[in-house]
Structure formats: C-alpha cells, structure tokens
Amino acid sequence: MSRNNNVSQGIDWLVVWLYALLLAIGVLCIFMAEYKTGIDWLGSFLSGKTSYSKQVIFAGVCFIAASFILLADSKLFTAFANLLYAFGIVLMLATFVIGKNINGSKSWIPLGGGFNLQPAELCKIFTALALAKYLSRQETDFSKVKSQVIGGIIALAPAALSILQNETGLALVYFSFFIVMYREGLPPGLLIVGISFGVLVVATLVVEPNVLAIILTVIAVLTIYFLRKQIKKQKSILTIIVAVWFVCVGVQRFAVPYIFNNVFQCYQSTRIYSMVGKDYDCELNRHKGKRPDKPVKKPDDYNVRQSKIAIGSGGLLGKGFLKGTQTRGKYVPAQPTDFIFTSWGEAFGFIGCVSFLAVYLFLLFRIVKIAERQRSTFSRVYAYSVASILFFHITVNVCMTIGLFPIIGIPLPLISYGGSSLLTFTVLIFILIRLDADRQMVLR
C-alpha cells in the first residue's frame, strides 16, 4: 500500500487490521485442513500446489486489488454504480448462454487458464453500490411504498437470476439487503411478517399438517374471541383475521409442499428436512429424475454429523494446532471451503471459537459504527450493505457447521478457501474503507 499521505489519510486502520487478521486465520485454517504428517509443508507451500499456498497467492492478488481501490477516487463508485449493476445483471444473464456447469450449477463463466468467474458473487458488490446509489438519490423518498418496492427489486433481481442458475445459497444472500432497507425506513411490520412467515414454514415442516391447521384455526378463533369488542366496532378486523388465517393455512397446506417438491432440488429438500430431524421422500420431488438413482449409503446429514463431531470434540480448549484427529483424517467433507470453521473449532475449542466470533462481531460493529458516521446516504447504505452481507455469510456458514441451519454452500468470509469469494469480500470492504476515508465528502 502506498504510504502517500493523500491516500492513507482517513483510512480506518482498525478495519484493515481486522481484515488482515481474518485473512491470516483463514490461511492457518486451510493449512490445518490440508496438513498431513510427514510432509515437508514448507516445500509444498513454496511449490504453490497446495490450497494454503494458493490462498496466499489469492491474498496477494487481493492486496493489489485493495491498493487500486484505495488509490481510486470515491466519486468513481457513485458514478459507475448503476452501470456496474447493469453489467453484473448482463453477466448473470450471459451465464445462461456461455455458462459452465460446475458442481451442478451453471453459474460460472470460464475465463480461460483454469479460472472461472461467478457473476453472482460479483453482483453482491454491484447490488450494494446500486442500492446505495438509488437510496441516496435526492428524489428517492424511502418512506414511500413505491421506492421500497424498487429497492426490493434492485436487491432481489440478482437473487432471482441466481435461483434460475441453481445457486439457491447465493440467492439467499441478497435477502440480507432487507437489513439495509430496514435501516433506511422499511416498516418494521415487514420484519415481523417475515419472521412470522419463517416460524410458519418451520412449523409446517415439524408439525403434522392437520394438527397445524387445527392449531392455526384455534389461534384465529381465540384472536376473534379476545378482539370481539373491537370487531363489533370495526368489522374489517374480522376480515383481516380471516384473511391471515386463510393465507397461513394456504401456505402450510399448499405453498410449502409446493416449494419443497417443485422449486427446491431433491437434495435441498432432504437437507432442510434433516435439519428438523425428518426424512424427505424424494419420490415427491419434481427434480428426482435429474439425479442418478444411486443408492444413498450415508445419510444425507453425514456432513453435518461429521462437522458437529469435529467441533464438538474440540472441547473447551481444543486439541491443539495440527492435532485435530477429525481434520487430519479428512472426515469433514469440503473442509477447506464451506466447513473451514470445523478445523478451527476442533483445534482451538470453545475458547478459540468464541474469540474467533468476537473478532467477526467486532468487525461488524465497527462497520455499523463507520456507517453511522457517514455524512452521505450513499456511503451509509453501502456500509450497511457490507455489514449485512458479511453478517449473513457468517451466520449461515457457522450455523450450518454447528447444525443450526441447513447446508447451503456459502463460504465463511475471508476464511474459506477460494479466490472468487476472497476477492469479492476484499473489494467490498476496501470500497467501504475508501468511502469512509472520504466521509467528509457528500457523495450522491
């Protein structure tokens, strides 16, 4: 990084150090996951063929990218925000034509030389910029429903494309923009409705359909009974209650089964069902034909079980650096990428995990603090976007390794092995640092 006074001025070094710390932890975790006894780790590190040495190379690339971003003018980001968003959408559309199928999702664009680009990853940045741009427009009044809808469309358009690409995990990330929009004035009722909906979906999975229908009806009847005086005054409340009851039962009886059987892949449904401890009958799934009918030897929650074993066996203090038996035995599938948290959890135990999460939480709070000190709406919205995206990734990834969330292939920011994801988060964070450095400017 250039030590030019002009550039370094106003930079939030705390965030930079946290970033570097997480990156280092990441390389360490990947090293632990890859390590084998009796191997000349230094030699293989220098040969550049192992994941951890590749991750270091990616970090180098990120360093260059970060430098360029810090050298750039903040106005550039506001100026190009919409253009970049459009470019991102075009790229995502392009995948349908020239996309490459990797691991069952046609969401990659081959760049040659063995490198592949996942536009949905990049689109996170572009969407954050575009949303910030839209909300910071002078003429946008976010208290109006119209603006809220447009904001929602900006956030969810890439998500819709992602679902079409069979990348449900990435699509979910875009829902994190609702946190940003909530901060900018989205009515809290929406949040409550959203949470209620979530509860309803989970209840649908857990409780017998008929029992749940009866429970819902009882709730509706009780509500009517308690509100009978208000209802006498205002008949419309009764209509609302009946409508809500109708929607709930509809969701529970038809919408959820429909989504599980027709929208999700068979394996996704199975994972979600296994989360609540139930078996999903793949015969019902529309996509069942696409999956070769090989006998399933291990239960589908094998990943989660192994992941929980690895973390759980860490105990209070962990087994120590490079001493994790589960990590060394490669029991956890996809450990360097999606399940990287397990190698940390096994080696350093509960204390290690809590300290690690504290670093993340500290970073998130720091970003929120940065957001609130911005003068321009653009910077603030962008900062909240970064915080929300990071928060969503961390939550989903960690929750899935400890068995609180179904397995969705999204990486742990800055830790998981993978150049694409590392670069995305680097760019996200360093744009924020650049914008924050220029917080005296009013950007629109």
Next chain:
Amino acid sequence: MSVFNQSRSRVIQIIFAAVFVVITAQLVHLQLFSPKYKMAAESNAIFRKVVYPDRGIIFDKKGKALLQNTISFDLVVTPIESKGTDTLALCNLLGIDTAEYRKRMRDIVFKNTAVRPSVFEPLLTPELYAKLYENMYKFPGFVLSERKARTYPYSIAANLLGYIAEVDTGFLRKHREEGYEMGDYAGMTGLERSYEKVLMGQRGVQRFIKDNRSRIQGAYENGMYDTAAIAGKNLYTSVDVELQQLGEKLMQNKVGSIVAIDPKTGGILCMVSAPTYDPNYLTGNQRRKHFAELLVDPRTPLNNRGLGTYYSPGSTFKTVVGIVGLTEGVITTHTSVSCAGFFPGCGNGKPKCLDKGTFTLRTAIAHSDNTYFATVYKRILDQNRYGTADSALRIFNKYAYSFGLGDRLGVDLPSEKKGNIPTSQFYQKRYGKFNSCTIISNAIGQGEVNTTLVQLANVMATIANKGWYYTPHLVDSIEGGDEYELLEQYKVKHHALETISDSVYEAVHDGMQGVMEFGTGAAAQVPGIVVCGKTGTVENYSHGIKQKDHAFFGAFAPRNNPRIAIAVMCENAGFGAQSAAPIASLMIEKYLRDSIAGDERKKKAEEISKTNLIPAQMKAEMARRDSLKQVKEMQQIQKKIEDNSELNNDEEPEQEPRPLKDSTKKKPVAHVAVLINDDKKRKTRHNIL
C-alpha cells in the same frame, strides 16, 4: 433522513449480537456439554492395533526346546489397491484358477470391505513365499505379512504340548474378560492350554490415526498411549526329550500309552500317547485338512491316552489290594493260599487262575495269582469288625483314594479323566444289596475299578516312595516366577494312609521284584538294575463283544533308590508280559543309563517298534475308510480323464489325428484293470505254489 432512523442502528446491532449469542449457545452445547462428540471422534479416527508378543517356549528337563517360535507369512490383500495386479501370474503361483481368485476377492470385500487388508492366502510354505517375494512387484495391493507360528524341532509330544488355534466365538464368550479378539490365537489343548496365561504374554496396543477411508495417518499423540507387547514366559518341564522319543518309537504301530514319573518330584518324564502325530502337521496352510484327518482317524490320535482315557488297571491293581490286605491284617507275608485253577470262595468258579499251586504274597504278586488276591479282597470285605460290606468297601476305598485313585490327580494338562473307584453307593444303585462276591472282580483290577495311566504310574511312584507322592506334573518352573501360582499344588506332598508301615511296602516290593526275576515279567528284566514291576492283562469288551486283552505294565526302578515310576499300556495287545513289559524295560534302561546297551536290546527295541499291535477293530475301520477313499479317488481320476477327453473333443473336433491321443489317454484305466487282474493271478499262483 438518516437521523430519522438512527435508533434502528441499535436494533441492527442487537440483531447481530443476538445471533452471535445463539451461535455461542450452540457452541456451549456442542463443545462443553456433549461428550458424545468426543467419543464419536475417537471411534472415527483412532485405530487400535494389537501387537502380538512372542509366545513362551517350552523346554525339556535338559534345556532342549520342545517347541519354538517361527515366522510364517500370509499373503494379504487390500482389494481397492489391487487394480493392475497380474491376476494370471498370481493364480499360477498359488495354484488356483481365476474363478477362485474372483470368488475369494468377492468374499473378502463382503466380509472386510475393500479398503481394509485381509488375508488372501494364509501360512505360505517357504517355497511359495520365495516365489511370491520375487514377484511381488507384479501384484500391487498385495503384501506378505508376518505371522508368528509354532515349530517343533523334535516332532514329538504332540498331545502333551497341544496346539494353538484361532479363537472362535465360543472361546471369546468364555474368556470375555481376558482381552481376546477375533483372529487371535490361543492354546487349545495340552500345555499350550494349561499355561495359556503364562505363554501368551501380554499384548501391546498401538493407537493410530486413521482417515475417512480407514487409512493409517500416523501414530496417535506420538504413541503416548501405546503399550508395548511383553513376550510370553518360557516353561521348563520335567520331560526328557530322548525318553519321549524312544517311547514314541516303541509305541509305533500300537494303540496305547506310556507315562513315566520321577517319583521323587512327581515330574512327568514322558507321556506317550499312541498313535501320535507330528505336531508340525498342525501348523502351516494345510492345517485344516490335517486336523480333519486326525479328527476322523478311528485310532483317535488327538486323544491323550495318558490321562484322557481310563481303563481297568488289571493285575497291576493287585499291588494295592496286597497293601490293604497286609495293613488291615487279613494276611501276613506268610499267609499262603493255594489255587486249583479258580477261586472257590464265591462258588461260581471265578476268577480263574493260570498257574496252579500254593502262593504267598511274594509269589502271588510275582505270578499274578488271581485266587490269592480274590481271597484277600474277600477277607477285607467280609471282616466282621467293619460290620457290612458297605463300610468295608469304604475302608478299602480310603486306601485307594490315598494313592490318588478315583479322582483327577490334577496333572497340568486339560481333559484329565477321573477314573473310578466304585463306592458302596455306586453298587447299591446297581445291585441293591451287595456282598464281597458281587464285586470280587475288583480284587484283580477288573470290574468297575478304572484308572487312567497317569494314576497307575502315580500308584507305582507312591509304592516306590513307600507312601508319598507329589501330584504328577509337567512344568517344573516358569521363567520369571510363578506369577499366577499355577505350580503351588505341585509342591504339596501327598501321603498314602499313615497306617501303612514300611514293612508292608517292603513286602510288596519283594513281590514286584519277584515279577521281574522269576514271575510274569521275567522276560522284561533290565540287566543290572533291580526293577520292581507288575504286569496286567485286562479283559475288555467293545459293544458287548469280547476283544483281545489290554496289556498293562507298571514298574519302578531301581528298587532302593527309585528314580523312575512307569506305567505302560497297549490296547488289545494280549498279555502284559508280552508287549507292555518289554517296552517298560527299555524305557527304564534308557532313562537310568541314558542309552540302551547291547545289540540284542537294541534289536529288541527295533523289533518292538515294528510290531504291529493295532487293535483289529480299528484296523478294520481304517481299511474300510481307506478303501472308500480309494474308490472315491479312482472315480475322480476317471472323471477327470473323461472330462479331459470331452474337452479335447469339444475344442478340436475337426482334427483328424486326435483319436490316437484320446486312445492313449484312456489307456491308464485299462492298465489299472490289467494290474488288478495281474495281482489276482499272482495271488492265485502263490496259493497254488
């Protein structure tokens, strides 16, 4: 606008924190309060490997190893890594076809998965090992793995030493607490079994980390929790290799047993059970086949006749009757009884006696006079002071028990039989009321009296010692001390009834010496050694049909300083004097003089070893089995020939000159027929001549 929603930043921060708290709570649950994950991780990743120690070695009294350890090799395969193996070459080396190869592979994968190593061919012969070793590069996925095995340099004492074999589920159930695992070897018979605890040593455990496909990744915690294997302890026995060798040689072609004891210590000098087998026969890859052969042999070579079978002791039991008679005062050494050909006391003319005349105790023992001992026995049982025959028998049995009869002696070998000293309850059950005449056969060791050979040898030792014995045993000492106190019982001196005075023993000794000098055993004298002996000829029945008599001989020598007590038994060999006594005589000479002196004696030994005294019944059974086997073999050969010719016909039907070859192939069958005919002709010619 931003000011308007400022409070919501707090809400967002609270949401962040709340979610992290939830995550932490789950971490607390997983990492601090769920020990099951730790256990699951261990069973996932830790592989326990058992390290087998060397089994202890068994030495004879002069320090020669009766058995040793050797390394044999198994061909072990990890199926998943065996792709690219030169199957054909391997099959040729092993002498199997590819179908068999595939079948074995399938079985292995089914039983032990494709990723773990399994035994493909166990216990390779040295030649096969050498051939495979040179060619291993052709067989990826296959390795030659060591296995410890036993070897027997003298090829003797099979029944005494016993064998080791892989443990089965029944064994594991019985020895649950002793840490055996499937695939372990344990002593199944003989000393290997009695001293299993000592011989097996202590197994070590190594812990390794394995990966998700059960491949070993390295030591767990650098071997911190590993335990080392501790080799088994050696056993030092009282067996004399040369004596055992001679005994086995003399008992060739016979069915029977020899037990020789050092009367001073109770140490068993040799225990021959004939027919025996080469213990090396039960090691190596043909073990299963050989074992089956031994198991179905009508002569039951796996039975240790020294203590695993009991017999009526016959006239050898008269020594005991004599001792009881003298001690109880029913006779004196001067008492004389005359025999006119049978015992008149019971009025049925039984038992008969062979030599007519008048006998005192000395001559009665020497000539084995039945009438004399029947008289003594009847006098004992009819003694008025005892009241009934019941209590008289009880007194008599007290003597017998004190000589170690009627129950297991406690020899350090498994499956020792009790024998039988019939009690009054036994007879009451059988006859209701009984008197001395009902059971008069016991007087001459027939009837219901049963002893094992080791019991008989022990009686000889007790008589030799004039009233005491140590329990006969094989193991004198254990290397590094008797940790499990297995040898304690052999240090206890047992006494015959104290009421028997030395003069009683002297009188019996006189009689037994007479046996060798002018009595029934005169033909079995050992030149220059004063031997005391007693012959026995035992009537016996099989399925109600009278068989040829069992030949018995019991002896000790030298009389003044007894160093060996011996009992010899040949099943269905006729008079004890003819077969059993000469064997005992040679054994005594060998033991006391270290060698057999004189060409005549040596010749005699050779002659005895060649004499075939296999019981007729067993011979017949063996012949029947052999002929069945031959018929089967002939059928197989014929079938093979037919198959071959069929194959040839199928494969090359168009070839013209083939018929010639076919005819040659069929000829051997004709030859056999011709040979049989020739034999017949020859035989008839012999007859004519």
